[in-house]
Amino acid sequence: MNRIPVHLITGFLGSGKTTFLNRFIKERLPERILVIENECGQTNVDGALVMDGVEEIIELSAGCLCCSLSDGLLDILYEASKRKEQYDRLVIETTGIADPSSIIQVFLQDPRVEKVFDLQQVICLADASQLQSWLDEAEEALRQIALADSVLINKTDKVSDSTRSEVESIVRGINPHARVFAGHNGNFPIDEILDTGTTKPKTVESPQVSSHHHHQHEVQQHNSHKITTFTLTFPYPLDLNNLSLELNRIVNLYHDQVYRVKGYIAIPNYPNRVILQSARSTFVATDGSPWESSIERTGKLVFIGRDLNKQVFERMFNRYMVTD
Numbered sequence: 001m002n003r004i005p006v007h008l009i010t011g012f013l014g015s016g017k018t019t020f021l022n023r024f025i026k027e028r029l030p031e032r033i034l035v036i037e038n039e040c041g042q043t044n045v046d047g048a049l050v051m052d053g054v055e056e057i058i059e060l061s062a063g064c065l066c067c068s069l070s071d072g073l074l075d076i077l078y079e080a081s082k083r084k085e086q087y088d089r090l091v092i093e094t095t096g097i098a099d100p101s102s103i104i105q106v107f108l109q110d111p112r113v114e115k116v117f118d119l120q121q122v123i124c125l126a127d128a129s130q131l132q133s134w135l136d137e138a139e140e141a142l143r144q145i146a147l148a149d150s151v152l153i154n155k156t157d158k159v160s161d162s163t164r165s166e167v168e169s170i171v172r173g174i175n176p177h178a179r180v181f182a183g184h185n186g187n188f189p190i191d192e193i194l195d196t197g198t199t200k201p202k203t204v205e206s207p208q209v210s211s212h213h214h215h216q217h218e219v220q221q222h223n224s225h226k227i228t229t230f231t232l233t234f235p236y237p238l239d240l241n242n243l244s245l246e247l248n249r250i251v252n253l254y255h256d257q258v259y260r261v262k263g264y265i266a267i268p269n270y271p272n273r274v275i276l277q278s279a280r281s282t283f284v285a286t287d288g289s290p291w292e293s294s295i296e297r298t299g300k301l302v303f304i305g306r307d308l309n310k311q312v313f314e315r316m317f318n319r320y321m322v323t324d
């Protein structure tokens, strides 16, 4: 069954989420896009703007997501899933102060949701003129960048070229795995953005490190923000049955430190890549694209978190490598 593609739009207050969303909707016409707005309190000025150009407006009685974010979202998604013939895509716009991991979790954890919806991208808008100060003030701004598949640096018309490149390097420092685009008034290449994400070959799935370079991983640390991100690569398939216990252990032990893990692995005698991911909660394994016969069955997992020691994780995972 074809699942509904879902795109999560995050970004700090006033960064241009709604402006981008409006462009997105116009560009994807005649697709029907269901928009879920996560506005605290007011429902909602943005809603009217966003619906402009959408063929069908679906009223969801479950109401606004508000502050009990994930619970509200689940109800809304259950309701939206009953009417899935009425739209082609789902876009969720979060409030500026949301920590996206709780929303990502909902898509990974709930089997009823997972069956119908496919969270394909986390897209983060960043205001080029404000990002530095938001990062200094708010942990959520940092997480939004850290967890994004694409970061759209918006409002470049308001800054000099040098500020713009400074902002770009801050973003890349926090999240070296994201694709970074710069632009203004929400004007960004939608098709390229839709080609990023955990399940997209161009980003996580494409083995950028060849299997001949075993264990040469990058370790990136953005010093002022202490976000650590590193990639583990596995030259061989992994024993998923036994690894699962280890994954549960990671979730329990490192709950406060590991924000996001995403990537794919090979498991012995299985024809497809297995996509593994977690957002501060249970790991979820789903079916990925088939292994082409000419390609070695390797794996790659990206970790994003705070003060993580890569070697610890490397040792944990390497125990489950199946080398024969």
Ligand SMILES: Nc1nc2c(ncn2[C@@H]2O[C@H](COP(=O)(O)OP(=O)(O)OP(=O)(O)O)[C@@H](O)[C@H]2O)c(=O)[nH]1
Binding pocket: 011, 012, 013, 014, 015, 016, 017, 018, 019, 020, 095, 096, 125, 154, 155, 156, 157, 158, 183, 184, 185, 186
């Ligand atoms: N100068 C300039 N203004 C912009 C740009 N993009 C958006 N704006 C304006 O910035 C303001 C905020 O844009 P929104 O799209 O509402 O931002 P948002 O992230 O949805 O805002 P919240 O929902 O309040 O967090 C609006 O007045 C937009 O017209 C841009 O690239 N340049």
